[in-house]
Amino acid sequence: MALGAARRWSKGDVLFEAGTPTGHFYKVTKGLVAIFRLFEDGRRQIVGIHTIGDLCGYIEHNGTYHFSGVALTDVEACGFDRRRFTAFAARHADLASALAEDMTEKLRRTGESMAVIGQLKASERVGYFLLQLSGIYADRMGAKPPLRLNLSRQEIADYLGLSLETVSRAFTKLKNRGFVVLIGHDEVAIVDRQRLADFVMLEVTI
């Protein structure tokens, strides 16, 4: 895609900000991007964690980004002008189909996350998160166990709708129950995927 220009961001950098005019959207080629929504009082909800192959910054409302995006690690991505892309896709069925498929996939995952946050208990949510993350890493980045999180407890909390203390306690509980082994603060070995999946009560789909 000649329309795309490669760009880089450092961990913590903002790729796009909710409420600002929509310019580019991005296809991630390296690293992790958190998509989130900020409330007036500072509360934050991460609604998606995107990695290699994912589009982000595409969703708009009244000409502005609807969510914000921040780099969880150093990130590389291709930027596309949304306006030009949309015009182009209107004449290229394959592109439009690919876009539809990406959005459909994300909608499936986001619906799943909504169900997790709405119904599961704290430890179940964290268990789901671990399975989901390890699945994505393995699938997209060929990552092998143990799982390197790349997210702080606060970031996991913002993703799961919990406080960071509760996330920490949930880790301890999963450890004590023998579901996982914690290696330092940023690595986790899942002892038995199936057993953890049963605990979570949800077939975790990547």
Add this chain to the structure above:
Amino acid sequence: MALGAARRWSKGDVLFEAGTPTGHFYKVTKGLVAIFRLFEDGRRQIVGIHTIGDLCGYIEHNGTYHFSGVALTDVEACGFDRRRFTAFAARHADLASALAEDMTEKLRRTGESMAVIGQLKASERVGYFLLQLSGIYADRMGAKPPLRLNLSRQEIADYLGLSLETVSRAFTKLKNRGFVVLIGHDEVAIVDRQRLADFVMLEVTI
């Protein structure tokens, strides 16, 4: 679309069920459809409420529906064979674009709902729900105040990740604070949209 065949369902009927082979997806022409995910122990999360113009039953995983759909009211919809549609859309950019746009819109709303469930308190969630529902009804069905809910307290609870008792208490609280007036059990008059929107701390987008 000659591919589509009109069908009808009565309130409570299941349109499609998660885990069963994907056949048709539907474009709603009348009524309300709840999209949900069921957990092994009976807990349920409604991840979307679809109405006129919305596609539903499109999301699949390994050849099966990923969510279930149930009629909240009597429903009419056009059914499309997913396999044939996908093949057809691959050659028709306008169709593929329309699909992408529908999915993008739903992803935006679902992300928003995820943020609401993850961060807001019970009454704020119910306030958000009322604003969202009245917005959708007005936009899609030209409905005028007062708002007719068409959902039971249990259904609202399943949508907002709460218990039905908490939803009921939230209604009472919103009533006592003067945000809404309750008319019977199924109708609500929003006294001041803006004031309720401020309470919810989120610009509610349809």
Add this chain to the structure above:
DNA sequence: CGGTTAATTGATCCTGTTCAAACTAAGTGG
């Protein structure tokens, strides 16, 4: 008008939050 279902209200319990302190790990400079 009685019967039935859904909604409200009350009381208690429990999960997760909040506030606070202790602990860890990874730098940083002497």
Add this chain to the structure above:
DNA sequence: CCACTTAGTTTGAACAGGATCAATTAACCG
């Protein structure tokens, strides 16, 4: 190389919001 610093994490104790269980009330319908 090691003490010191700092940010992040874990753990503890008190608190609060929502869930659960139970009883009452309100709306709906034949």
